[in-house]
Amino acid sequence: MIEIRGVSKIFQEEKAVEDISLTVHKGAIYGLLGSNGAGKTTLLKTLAGIYRPETGSVKIDGQPVFEAPEVKRRLIFMPDSPYFFPQATIRSMAAFYRSIYPEWSQKRYEELGTAFRLDTRRKLSRFSKGMQRQAAFWLALSCKPDVLIMDEPIDGLDPVMRRQIKNLLFQEVAERELTVLISSHNLREIEDLCDHVGIMHEGRMLVEKDLDDLKADTHKIQVAFRDERHAAALEAKLQILHQEQRGSVSLYIVKGDRERIAQAFHVYEPYVFDLLPLTLEEIFIYEMGDAGYDAQPILL
Amino acid sequence: MKWGMPVMTRSRYFFNSSIIRQNLRQHGWIGILYTLVLLFVFPLQILMNGYRFTEPMEIPQLFNIGIDIAPFLVAFPVGAGLFLFRYLQSKMPSDLWHSLPLRRSHLLASHTLSGLLLLLPPVWITAAVGAIIRPLDGIMYIYNAADVWEWCLTVSLLTLFLFVFTVFVGICTGQTILQGILVFILLILPAALLQFIDLHLNRYLYGYPEWSGLQNILNNWAPLLRIMDLSVETLTNVETWVYAILSAVFMALSFLLYRKRHGEKAGQALAFSYFNPLFKAGVMLCSMLLASLYFGTGRNQLGWIIGSVFIGGLVGYIVVEMIIRKTWHIMTRRLPLEFAVYSVLLGLLLYIPVSGLTGYEDRVPQVDKVTAVYAGGNYRELTQDPQGINTWKEPEENIYSTDQEYIKAVTAMHQAVVTSRPNPRNTPRYDYTGTREFTLAYKLESGRKLVRTYIVPAKGFEPELKAVMEKEDFKREKYYLAQLDQEMESFRLSYLDKVYSISEPQDVQEFNEILKRELLNRTYEDQVSDLRALASIQYVVKQNSNKNQIFYSYEWYPSYREMTAWLQQKGYADKIKYTAQEVLSAEMFKDEHQSEIPASQMYDLEKRLQLARSEKRSAVITDPTQIDSILERQRAFTRQGDKYIVKIEYKGGAINYVSLDERDMSPVLKALLP
Numbered sequence: 001m002i003e004i005r006g007v008s009k010i011f012q013e014e015k016a017v018e019d020i021s022l023t024v025h026k027g028a029i030y031g032l033l034g035s036n037g038a039g040k041t042t043l044l045k046t047l048a049g050i051y052r053p054e055t056g057s058v059k060i061d062g063q064p065v066f067e068a069p070e071v072k073r074r075l076i077f078m079p080d081s082p083y084f085f086p087q088a089t090i091r092s093m094a095a096f097y098r099s100i101y102p103e104w105s106q107k108r109y110e111e112l113g114t115a116f117r118l119d120t121r122r123k124l125s126r127f128s129k130g131m132q133r134q135a136a137f138w139l140a141l142s143c144k145p146d147v148l149i150m151d152e153p154i155d156g157l158d159p160v161m162r163r164q165i166k167n168l169l170f171q172e173v174a175e176r177e178l179t180v181l182i183s184s185h186n187l188r189e190i191e192d193l194c195d196h197v198g199i200m201h202e203g204r205m206l207v208e209k210d211l212d213d214l215k216a217d218t219h220k221i222q223v224a225f226r227d228e229r230h231a232a233a234l235e236a237k238l239q240i241l242h243q244e245q246r247g248s249v250s251l252y253i254v255k256g257d258r259e260r261i262a263q264a265f266h267v268y269e270p271y272v273f274d275l276l277p278l279t280l281e282e283i284f285i286y287e288m289g290d291a292g293y294d295a296q297p298i299l300l
Numbered sequence: 301m302k303w304g305m306p307v308m309t310r311s312r313y314f315f316n317s318s319i320i321r322q323n324l325r326q327h328g329w330i331g332i333l334y335t336l337v338l339l340f341v342f343p344l345q346i347l348m349n350g351y352r353f354t355e356p357m358e359i360p361q362l363f364n365i366g367i368d369i370a371p372f373l374v375a376f377p378v379g380a381g382l383f384l385f386r387y388l389q390s391k392m393p394s395d396l397w398h399s400l401p402l403r404r405s406h407l408l409a410s411h412t413l414s415g416l417l418l419l420l421p422p423v424w425i426t427a428a429v430g431a432i433i434r435p436l437d438g439i440m441y442i443y444n445a446a447d448v449w450e451w452c453l454t455v456s457l458l459t460l461f462l463f464v465f466t467v468f469v470g471i472c473t474g475q476t477i478l479q480g481i482l483v484f485i486l487l488i489l490p491a492a493l494l495q496f497i498d499l500h501l502n503r504y505l506y507g508y509p510e511w512s513g514l515q516n517i518l519n520n521w522a523p524l525l526r527i528m529d530l531s532v533e534t535l536t537n538v539e540t541w542v543y544a545i546l547s548a549v550f551m552a553l554s555f556l557l558y559r560k561r562h563g564e565k566a567g568q569a570l571a572f573s574y575f576n577p578l579f580k581a582g583v584m585l586c587s588m589l590l591a592s593l594y595f596g597t598g599r600n601q602l603g604w605i606i607g608s609v610f611i612g613g614l615v616g617y618i619v620v621e622m623i624i625r626k627t628w629h630i631m632t633r634r635l636p637l638e639f640a641v642y643s644v645l646l647g648l649l650l651y652i653p654v655s656g657l658t659g660y661e662d663r664v665p666q667v668d669k670v671t672a673v674y675a676g677g678n679y680r681e682l683t684q685d686p687q688g689i690n691t692w693k694e695p696e697e698n699i700y701s702t703d704q705e706y707i708k709a710v711t712a713m714h715q716a717v718v719t720s721r722p723n724p725r726n727t728p729r730y731d732y733t734g735t736r737e738f739t740l741a742y743k744l745e746s747g748r749k750l751v752r753t754y755i756v757p758a759k760g761f762e763p764e765l766k767a768v769m770e771k772e773d774f775k776r777e778k779y780y781l782a783q784l785d786q787e788m789e790s791f792r793l794s795y796l797d798k799v800y801s802i803s804e805p806q807d808v809q810e811f812n813e814i815l816k817r818e819l820l821n822r823t824y825e826d827q828v829s830d831l832r833a834l835a836s837i838q839y840v841v842k843q844n845s846n847k848n849q850i851f852y853s854y855e856w857y858p859s860y861r862e863m864t865a866w867l868q869q870k871g872y873a874d875k876i877k878y879t880a881q882e883v884l885s886a887e888m889f890k891d892e893h894q895s896e897i898p899a900s901q902m903y904d905l906e907k908r909l910q911l912a913r914s915e916k917r918s919a920v921i922t923d924p925t926q927i928d929s930i931l932e933r934q935r936a937f938t939r940q941g942d943k944y945i946v947k948i949e950y951k952g953g954a955i956n957y958v959s960l961d962e963r964d965m966s967p968v969l970k971a972l973l974p
Contacts, residue, residue: 011564042564050398050563067559073401083392085326092325099318100400 001026001179002047002147007056009042016042018203019056024196027177029169031194033187033284039203040183041080044149047181048077060147073101076145080152081129082136090120090135094142101143109142115164130157137165141172148172149181154189166193191280199284207287214283219261221252224272237264242286253278253286316402316410323414327383334376335422341369342451343429346441358442362430362451364531365441369455373527377419377459381466382480384415389476394566404558412467412551419459427452454535458527461547462487465523468550471557472575474568478623484524489582491522496589503596504605504654506661506721507752509739510680569624580620585646587616592650609650613643664714665742665750667707672700672743675710675768676778679739679751698782700743701773709771713764714740717754722761736765736828758828766824779819783852787842788812793856793867793876795835796954800875807870811863812839818860826859832934832958833857834864835876858932878931880924884949888960889918890973891943905957909947919972921946926969934958944969 002024009017017039024030034040045051047058049065049072058065065071084093098104113120116138118131127135133153140148148169154162172178184190187197191211198208218241225231231250235243238261242253249272254261258275265273278286324331345366363369387393397407431448433439466483473479494514501508519525520539535543557572565571570579591612596605617639621630656662674682682699701707717738735757742750758765768774775781790803791811802808815837833855841850856863867873889912901907912918921927930946936959944960 045395045399045563048399050395052562067403069401069403069406071401072399075399075401077395077399079392079395081392083396085322087326096318096322100316100402 001028001061002030002181003057003059003062004043004047005057005059007043007046007053007058009039009046009051010054011042015203017046017053020200020203020205021056022198022205022208024179024181026179027173028196029173029180029182029194031187031190031197032181032183032200033185033190033197034183034200035185037202038200040200041151043200044077044151044181044183048072048075048149050077074103074146076101076140076143076148078136078140078148078150078153080155082132084124084132084135086125088124089122090118090124090138093124093135093139094120097139097143101145103144105142105144108144109138112138112141112168115168129155130161133157134161134165137168141168144176145178146176147179147181151183152185153182154184169193187281187284197280197284199288201293206293207284209283209287211280215277215280217255217257218278218283219254219256219258220276220278220282221254221261221265222249222272222274222276223252223265223270224249225268225270227268230268230270234264234268242289253283314406314409315413316406319402319407319410320414320417323384323411324417327380327414327418330376330380330383331418331422334372334419335425337372337376338369338422338426338455339429341367341372342426343433346430346439347433356440356442359447361534362443362447363454363534368528368531370528370530373455373458373530374462374524377415377462378466378480378483380415380419381463381470381483382476384411384418385467385470385479386476387411388470388561389474389479389566391566394563398563404561405555408467408471408555408558412464412554415463415467416460419463420456423452423455423459427455450534453540454530457535457540457543457547458523461523461543461550464547464550464554468554468557471554471561472571474565474571478569487524488522489586491518491525493586493589494518494521496586496593499593500589500650501654503593507718507754508660509751510737510753569626576624579624580617580642581646583620584613584616584642585649587619588612588646588650591615609647610643613646614639617642662718663750664711664718665744667704667711669745670707670711670742671745672702673707673710674699674701674741674777675706675713675738675774677737677739678778678780679741679753682777699777700741701771701776703771703773706768706771706773709764709767710740710742713738713756713761713768714752714754716761716764717756720760722755722757762824765828769824769827772820775820775822779854780852781816781819784812784816784839789840789842791840792838793835793872794838795876795878796950796956797952798876798878800872802872810866814860814863814866815854818857818863819854822859826857829857829859830936830959831858832936878950880927880931882951883927883931884951886921886927886930886946886948887918888921888944888946888969888972889913891945891959892917905945905947908945916974919974921969921972923968926966929966930958930960930964930969933960933964935961935964 002022004020004022007017007020008015020039020043022030022043032040032043042051046053047065049058049068052066060071060075063071065075085096088096094109098106116134118127118135118138124132124135133155134157137153153165157165169178169180173180182190182193191197195211196209197211199206238252239255240252241255242251244251262273262275265275342362342365359365387397398404400407402410427448430451431445434443434445434448465487466479469483469486470476470479473482495518498514502510519529523543526539561571570576588609589612591608592605595608595611618630621635622628652658653660676682679699683696735755737753738756739751739753744750756765769778788808790801790808792799792801794800802811835856837854837856839852839854841852843849856867858864864873867876887909889909891908892912909918921930927948930948935943944962944965946958946960948956948958950956
């Protein structure tokens with residue numbers, strides 16, 4: 001569906017995005033994480049066909065995006081702060097989008113009106129930022145895009161609205177196989193939304209993960225062995241991501257089937273054995289720690 | 301629907317109607333305001349101007365009726381270009397527009413068309429109103445339909461050109477403010493650059509013609525200045541085509557460059573980094589030229605000139621770096637090296653043309669290669685008439701002489717000047733007895749022209765000057781003899797407050813012939829003599845169909861014996877000449893001790909007389925014969941010392957100071973002074 005291959009983008013002789021490759025499948029919700037200045041926005045704008053990549057290719061369904069109206073009319077980009085024409089109202093913006101996007105659905109627009117409850121005749125510039133974001137969302141979904149690219153979309157939304165938008169997104173994904181790309185600087189904000197997450201830092205992609213796999217597969221284990229040799233024997237059998245020693249207690253982050261792991265440990269009858277699920281945040285901290293990065297400043 | 305399937309929607313057309321609608325909604329005020337302003341400038345102006353009871357006035361064209369259209373004709377198209385293309389320069393609108401499923405060519409075409417829809421209908425509406433009110437009663441101006449067409453075409457074309465040019469500049473830059481500033485700079489730049497270069501060559505290239513002819517066409521090279529000149533002269537056919545072609549070229553360039561423009565350039569100074577060197581060099585060159593012209597004035601030391609050029613270049617470089625990088629913290633390690641490279645290259649660019657390397661300064665054409673020549677100080681008046689002041693003009697062809705002897709004399713003088721290079725700065729330029737400005741214009745066998753201007757001092761060049769100045773062809777042009785071939789109505793002699801007119805056709809005819817002979821007979825010595833004229837002669841030319849009254853001025857010099865005899869015989873001389881009887885008083889002093897007079901009062905002759913009086917160096921002349929002899933031999937007043945000055949007060953109240961040389965002083969006069 002979305003294929004980004006070896007994309008680099010240079011601003012003022014500085015690489016904003018460096019050699020990034022990325023694949024997002026149809027109907028997936030992909031979360032792009034990274035601190036400010038990591039290159040998320042640049043990557044998203046390149047994907048939206050606003051920027052032309054210096055090297056590499058950005059394709060949707062095998063077709064390059066830049067300067068390709070046939071591709072771009074199935075794609076909506078929502079910038080980090082919503083922009084509308086000066087003096088515009090939701091009504092006039094809707095009229096504009098209706099004439100630009102052939103897939104615009106008036107029916108959908110009216111349906112969504114009941115969900116958002118915004119005054120369509122009021123000037124958008126007088127709306128609060130949260131309301132503007134809702135309006136942008138409303139307009140974007142009415143265009144019935146196949147790909148929705150959202151730059152920091154959660155900022156400024158109240159929890160109720162946030163849930164509502166999340167539900168709408170899930171609904172669109174389930175019903176029409178909408179593909180979504182969301183960027184954020186905060187993992188917690190989007191962990192319940194995304195099924196894939198990529199972490200960017202200084203223009204590069206550090207880690208890319210399927211969240212369902214991660215959650216099901218990665219476990220935190222606290223164990224105190226009867227004999228130190230047991231540890232060595234066990235480590236050979238399991239896929240260990242991370243390991244720490246705290247006194248006599250060892251901490252392991254292990255990938256694999258829960259039952260199988262528990263069984264493997266029980267063979268040695270440890271004094272202490274605890275198998276806990278990991279939060280997404282913890283997974284990334286360990287993964288990135290392994291890659292040589294301190295995850296704390298990058299993600300949180 | 302499948303991806304990539306072409307869909308037939310409105311956005312498939314080259315012009316996207318929803319963009320245009322959006323633009324009209326957002327910027328419609330520009331069109332409304334432009335309409336109102338144009339209506340005020342043209343039709344309303346015509347309706348309101350003039351008095352009911354005067355005759356309606358015929359006007360040659362519609363650009364000079366009261367309010368000048370130029371400021372509005374520039375402001376609106378440029379303003380529209382800035383507003384409509386703001387979407388390129390501001391990040392958020394840029395992201396929105398460029399994320400839409402539209403090709404850039406569509407965006408550009410639609411925005412451009414929106415602009416033209418805002419700008420052109422106002423022009424056409426105004427022209428239509430102008431055409432409708434034309435036949436109405438009570439209009440104080442008479443103009444015809446063709447004038448309205450011309451107005452409409454010119455204003456439409458210039459509106460189009462300015463708008464398209466602003467768009468082009470907008471594509472090349474990334475900031476609206478810079479876009480606006482650059483538009484105005486670029487609309488003047490060609491003329492300014494030409495002017496700077498002309499002045500630069502004039503100052504540092506020996507022999508560069510004083511009047512290179514550039515000034516004439518300068519305004520045509522700057523659209524902004526040309527528009528301001530519309531009320532003087534409407535666009536010629538050639539200009540109309542040039543502006544139309546330029547509009548097309550800039551439009552095409554805009555499409556071409558927009559395709560290559562990076563969206564992220566919004567907010568940057570220049571959208572294409574390969575324009576940076578050009579931009580830098582251009583700004584530096586201008587500021588170097590300006591600095592050298594500004595600081596170099598009056599100071600001709602090499603160090604001073606090089607210093608000022610360097611400072612100019614440095615300032616230009618710093619400014620342009622700050623603009624490009626959008627910060628005043630520009631110092632990097634690379635910077636001095638880059639500045640040095642630019643300075644050296646541009647310095648060479650300025651130096652090489654004015655150095656001896658080109659051979660320009662030493663070039664004197666060989667006699668056998670010259671087909672015709674002109675020499676004299678009135679080349680400009682003879683060949684150019686930028687303001688349309690000269691009412692009569694000789695065809696330029698006629699000012700050249702093919703006389704071999706004359707060509708020889710001119711090239712010989714040219715060679716002498718080039719060899720010794722008298723420094724014009726050492727000789728007072730406007731002291732006409734001492735120096736002479738010569739423009740030498742050659743027509744060469746090769747079909748080319750060679751023009752030089754020199755300040756030639758009389759001292760040291762007497763033989764060469766004499767050879768040239770005594771040639772008939774020289775005098776013919778110097779004294780504009782061709783204009784005397786016209787039919788004269790009368791002539792008028794005047795001296796101080798005495799005026800006498802002669803209109804008897806026979807006399808006019810005779811006098812005219814005598815004047816021509818006298819002018820052609822003038823010797824070199826007579827031409828450089830500082831003896832004052834006995835009277836000025838003013839011809840009145842027979843009125844032509846234009847109903848313009850034309851006057852020509854000549855002078856009656858004491859050396860014109862035939863003329864003097866004729867005027868005396870006819871009795872006209874007495875009508876104009878002053879005699880001792882008419883003189884109330886005459887007081888003489890030797891002009892010395894000038895240093896005691898402050899520089900600011902150097903030319904105050906009364907002050908000098910007072911000084912001489914107080915030092916008892918003055919004498920009152922009472923002898924009528926002596927006064928008569930003084931009246932016969934007046935010389936032009938100069939700053940040189942060692943002259944005698946006589947203050948003459950006439951009975952009519954006129955006061956005149958005359959200057960006498962040592963050789964004019966009779967023993968009797970000399971004896972008067974202490």
